[in-house]
Amino acid sequence: MQRAAASRERKPLAQVSCPRKVILFIMALAGVRVIELAGLAPAPFCGMILSDFGAKVIRVDRTKVATAVDTQARGKRSVAINLKSTEGVALLRKLCVQSDVVLEPYRKGVMEKLGLGPKELLKENPRLIYARLTGYGQSGSYATAAGHDINYLAISGLLSRLGRRGEKPFAPLNLLADFAGGGLTCSLGIVLALLERTKSGKGQIIDTSMVEGAAYVGSFVWKSRRIGLWDNPRGQNLLDSGAPFYDTYQTSDGKYMAVGAIEPQFYRQLIKGLELDAGELPDQMSVNDWPELQQIFTERFASKTQADWSKIFDRIDACVTPVLSFDQVSSHQHNQERASFIKDSSGEESPRPAPVLSRTPAEPCLASDPVIGEHTVEVLKEFGFTSADIDQMLAAGVVECSAVKAKL
Numbered sequence: 001m002q003r004a005a006a007s008r009e010r011k012p013l014a015q016v017s018c019p020r021k022v023i024l025f026i027m028a029l030a031g032v033r034v035i036e037l038a039g040l041a042p043a044p045f046c047g048m049i050l051s052d053f054g055a056k057v058i059r060v061d062r063t064k065v066a067t068a069v070d071t072q073a074r075g076k077r078s079v080a081i082n083l084k085s086t087e088g089v090a091l092l093r094k095l096c097v098q099s100d101v102v103l104e105p106y107r108k109g110v111m112e113k114l115g116l117g118p119k120e121l122l123k124e125n126p127r128l129i130y131a132r133l134t135g136y137g138q139s140g141s142y143a144t145a146a147g148h149d150i151n152y153l154a155i156s157g158l159l160s161r162l163g164r165r166g167e168k169p170f171a172p173l174n175l176l177a178d179f180a181g182g183g184l185t186c187s188l189g190i191v192l193a194l195l196e197r198t199k200s201g202k203g204q205i206i207d208t209s210m211v212e213g214a215a216y217v218g219s220f221v222w223k224s225r226r227i228g229l230w231d232n233p234r235g236q237n238l239l240d241s242g243a244p245f246y247d248t249y250q251t252s253d254g255k256y257m258a259v260g261a262i263e264p265q266f267y268r269q270l271i272k273g274l275e276l277d278a279g280e281l282p283d284q285m286s287v288n289d290w291p292e293l294q295q296i297f298t299e300r301f302a303s304k305t306q307a308d309w310s311k312i313f314d315r316i317d318a319c320v321t322p323v324l325s326f327d328q329v330s331s332h333q334h335n336q337e338r339a340s341f342i343k344d345s346s347g348e349e350s351p352r353p354a355p356v357l358s359r360t361p362a363e364p365c366l367a368s369d370p371v372i373g374e375h376t377v378e379v380l381k382e383f384g385f386t387s388a389d390i391d392q393m394l395a396a397g398v399v400e401c402s403a404v405k406a407k408l
């Protein structure tokens with residue numbers, strides 16, 4: 001694969017002028033070296049978060065693979081190592097000795113089988129943070145079972161609560177287990193372990209289970225059962241599309257508006273914006289009348305376009321917003337004002353890293369994603385290997401390097 005080599009150099013220091021001096025800010029995770037073993041979706045997201053906030057993330061890919069499946073590769077470098085060779089395993093161990101974090105997304109037992117388990121690696125580098133990201137965690141009878149987001153969400157209990165009235169459970173893309181409960185939760189674990197290491201000087205093992213991560217993200221659902229928030233069947237409660245004032249409505253141009261007018265003061269504004277007469281409507285909290293109210297709102301919203309409703313509700317504090325498509329998002333005034341979306345060098349648009357840190361904000365890399373093995377030589381040199389060592393490993397097929405042709 002040929003493409004132009006783009007600089008992966010980010011401005012590691014953000015400069016901010018103040019009246020007396022120029023202050024240099026270092027990104028929060030600058031200086032942290034991460035070895036990420038290539039995975040499907042959750043671990044790549046975790047690696048991208050660390051990279052966005054300044055860590056040097058090296059993705060370890062397999063050899064003899066043409067295309068990376070990692071769509072979350074922003075800012076990473078790729079080294080291709082054959083871990084089915086003794087030399088490849090020895091090489092990875094050497095990389096881990098000089099790193100702060102290793103992130104592995106394989107089925108339980110895979111790393112141990114390779115001789116790369118936490119026992120071995122922490123012995124060689126006691127400061128290493130060994131992050132494991134799996135569906136079911138490192139123990140329990142499902143620990144070695146294959147699975148995907150929908151399975152983890154199902155076992156967390158959350159999936160049973162997701163879906164509309166009378167319909168089967170519905171998984172909202174693969175966001176909750178893979179990304180919220182998986183990649184994001186694992187990145188939190190890594191940052192916590194890095195923070196703790198500043199005091200103890202010691203690394204530790206992080207066991208991220210996407211089932212538990214998703215369940216934890218769902219703590220509100222669990223712990224608000226005691227106030228009766230989820231007493232009705234799926235899709236018939238306040239926040240699961242049961243209530244007419246917490247739902248989406250189609251507009252006359254086939255787009256949608258999102259309504260979140262829960263509190264009475266916002267609900268009053270919703271009724272005002274819809275030009276309805278509150279006196280002629282059932283009470284907001286009369287659950288039995290919710291289907292009737294939903295019908296009334298449906299008819300009202302269908303009478304104007306999304307742009308018309310947006311104009312009305314942008315001026316009213318009613319918690320009503322347009323449901324923006326990906327095409328509309330970055331040109332929305334609010335998102336534009338905050339520069340919430342970025343474009344990389346190939347023109348691909350994506351969300352900018354969140355949250356925004358006031359002194360040490362993320363500086364996401366805008367170069368295009370690495371091809372497999374693009375940085376093998378560069379990284380191995382950085383870790384102290386000589387050109388002769390590298391040539392020998394290349395010749396033996398222990399590592400591969402894909403040269404990226406510079407644009408002529």
Ligand SMILES: C[C@H](CCC[C@@H](C)[C@H]1CC[C@H]2[C@@H]3[C@H](O)C[C@@H]4C[C@H](O)CC[C@]4(C)[C@H]3C[C@H](O)[C@]12C)C(=O)SCCNC(=O)CCNC(=O)[C@H](O)C(C)(C)COP(=O)(O)OP(=O)(O)OC[C@H]1O[C@@H](n2cnc3c(N)ncnc32)[C@H](O)[C@@H]1OP(=O)(O)O
Pocket residue numbers: 037039040041042060061062063067068069070081082083084105106107108110113114133134135145146147148149150174178
């Ligand atoms: C719903 C999501 C998943 C969404 C993913 C999609 C984004 C992608 C899914 C399919 C992709 C498309 C497809 O591949 C076809 C095209 C390919 C093309 O190249 C690109 C375009 C494609 C259209 C492509 C596009 C996209 O990428 C897709 C649409 C999820 O839920 S993700 C969460 C999954 N679960 C976990 O991560 C939990 C923990 N992991 C696991 O449970 C298992 O790893 C898993 C995921 C079940 C896979 O099990 P598997 O048996 O395959 O592997 P493991 O048991 O873990 O063992 C790994 C073996 O690999 C060896 N190994 C590792 N590194 C190396 C190396 N460097 N060298 C040599 N060998 C290596 C390791 O030793 C293991 O070997 P053994 O089996 O012998 O022990």
